[in-house]
Amino acid sequence: MTTSHGRIDKRQAILRGAFAVFARQGYAQACVQEIANEAGVAKPTVYNHLTDKATLFKHAVQEAAQVALQQRLTALEPLAVPGDDLRATIEGVGHELLRLHCDEHSCALRRLLYSEITRFPDILDVVIESGPHRLTQALADRLARLTLSGRLRATDPERAAEQLLALLVGPLEARSRMGTRLIDDDELWEVTRAAVDTFLQAYGAADRITAAGTASTP
Amino acid sequence: MTTSHGRIDKRQAILRGAFAVFARQGYAQACVQEIANEAGVAKPTVYNHLTDKATLFKHAVQEAAQVALQQRLTALEPLAVPGDDLRATIEGVGHELLRLHCDEHSCALRRLLYSEITRFPDILDVVIESGPHRLTQALADRLARLTLSGRLRATDPERAAEQLLALLVGPLEARSRMGTRLIDDDELWEVTRAAVDTFLQAYGAADRITAAGTASTP
């Protein structure tokens, strides 16, 4: 209605192409002509939908961040209906989160945000709207539920959430050499198991003795 | 000798100015003229010392990464001579690491590496030479020693090291909104205590019962 009516939305194609080009060229090095080519569209059409290169960038990044957040939130869902093996459930969720984190799309988005956050105060809104804070909150909600049902002992759910995410994602940053090396699934599972292991040692319920092989003094 | 003789090293000034300008403008947006101004030097002088804008960038980033790593390594030193309160020692080191991590210099370096790592395969050497991997290794060494002396139970020191670093640094990335918000010392200490807490729960020696308030089944 308010945008182009009936015709397949060129705007979407432009934003997608813009993100693709920005992702592999960076903001300054990306030229609008190439974005237009990538989107299968003429250059003036780009300026017809988005006024500026800057706003083009902002909108492209914003959409990318929204879909990324959505993926992560859905990946979190199994925690709402955990099976009898809580560790396995958490490990499954953790592994999926790591897989998403290593995705080409996610890496590119992270790179773009990191690089231009200082010169684009506008995209700070994107970060707080669809950034990691939201994911931490959602995870904290799940952990709070699990704590109430006695299957976890997370006194401070937010703290537990951000630490679990840190344990998952942190080691990857170093291992993947800043996203250049891609990590095979075995290594991904290894990191996941390690993360969930220490997480459960700290926040696991009283069955800690049976869960971890490390019982207290005999 | 091989460089300018006697005269105060302009090269150093150039590299410093280059990093400063690159840090606040990004690679593409930074113009060599401004770098020359920042360094208090004429433009041809820049090209006299460094052949290219690209090599200028590479060298500037490389030096910055080296000093950053050095700072972190020295911050690690108290772990070699831990007092009787191991928790306090680790907390001290952790807090110092976080302080360095939040430093303007460090944030700028991280941003630059993240943004240009794809377009500059050269600086990948910098990452693996002075990147987080080195810090993890050094920390792993310390943790291994502490484990041998019975004050820790880190079967896999490397794993413990990368998890401790993740617990320290990870929560900051989210809280600092990608380095835009600066974090006061109180919050820094809070994150540090939380990190060391769960770290010791997972890797603390047998005095776990006394250290953490959460004893096993009575």
Add this chain to the structure above:
DNA sequence: ATTCTTTTGAACTCATTGGTTCAACATAGT
């Protein structure tokens, strides 16, 4: 068919900037 909107390609303007050249100047070592 006709009218209104959108798209298209190409050319064009204008500003920026990497990199160079060169003649004048400063400095250090002898």
Add this chain to the structure above:
DNA sequence: ACTATGTTGAACCAATGAGTTCAAAAGAAT
């Protein structure tokens, strides 16, 4: 004093790229 090396400022070249203009074309809606 003399020379060799390094520095400076300014002007210059060539390329790149943002953003615009415009007339022609294509679609959609009535």
